[in-house]
Amino acid sequence: MTGKIAVVVGGAKGIGFAIAGGLSKEGATVLLTGRKPDEVxxxxxxxxxxxxxxxxxAASQxxxxxxxxxxxxxxxxxxxxVLNAGLSEPATITEExxxxxxxxxxxxxxxxxxxIxxxxxxMEDGASVVLVGSIADVMGVTPFSTYGATKAALRSYARSWAAELASRRIRVNVVAPxxxxTDMMAAVSEEMRQALIAPIPLGRMAHVDEVASAAVFLLSDEASFITGAELCVDGGMRQV
Known part of the structure; x- marks a missing residue:
């Protein structure tokens, strides 16, 4: 990433902050955004x-x-x-x-x-884009159905944008934790945390640095022939 100019939307905390830090460690100059000035x-x-x-x-065009x-x-x-800004709040169908x-x-x-x-x-020809999605894009996770629907939309967009921008050699991929x-997960009850961990074969949640490493890989020239893909960082939760 030496000499690269990186923009991380939603990079002030959590996964976005870890990605921004990972890009910086690899030599990139990073501009990160967040909604709260003190956090930024x-x-x-x-x-x-x-x-x-x-x-x-991030919600403001x-x-x-x-x-x-x-x-x-x-x-x-x-x-x-990197397009990472995200929100996850529970709501059942009747509560929506x-x-x-x-x-x-x-x-x-x-x-x-x-x-984007x-x-x-x-953006330079040959640039790279990562959308931060979620394995909820293909799972029925109640009471987070609307959150899952937003991540499914991102996964669909990534495919279309990868095709649309291929002529400029701009790669678009999804990292799906x-x-x-994260702080977002800290707001979840302990009962919910244990329920989320239970189906993970590796027996724990991901660390933000593990997700960041996957994102930095997809953004780098090491992934130069990967576009339109989704890399799951889920401890096997959706894979096994």
């Missing part, structure tokens, strides 16, 4: 001089356009794009509301679509 500043400071934080709401324009202004191009539905699709899907759209004018120890 802390994340960039922790990663070090190769990172810069930009406050932005104008904010995404501002971020990509800033990346081009500062560095002239974008080589690596329009606001809950719209909020999840705005953050989990709309942000990815308009993030805003980035494309600054299983249950992962």
């Amino acid at each position: 500043a802390a994340a960039a400071e922790t990663i070090g001089a190769s990172a810069r934080g930009i406050q932005a709401d 104008a904010d995404l356009e501002r971020v990509m324009a800033e990346a081009k202004r500062l560095h002239g191009r974008i080589d690596v794009l 509301t329009g606001e809950h539905f719209d909020r999840h699709f705005a953050v989990n899907v709309r942000a990815a679509l308009f993030g 759209q805003a980035a494309l004018p600054a 299983g249950p992962t120890d």
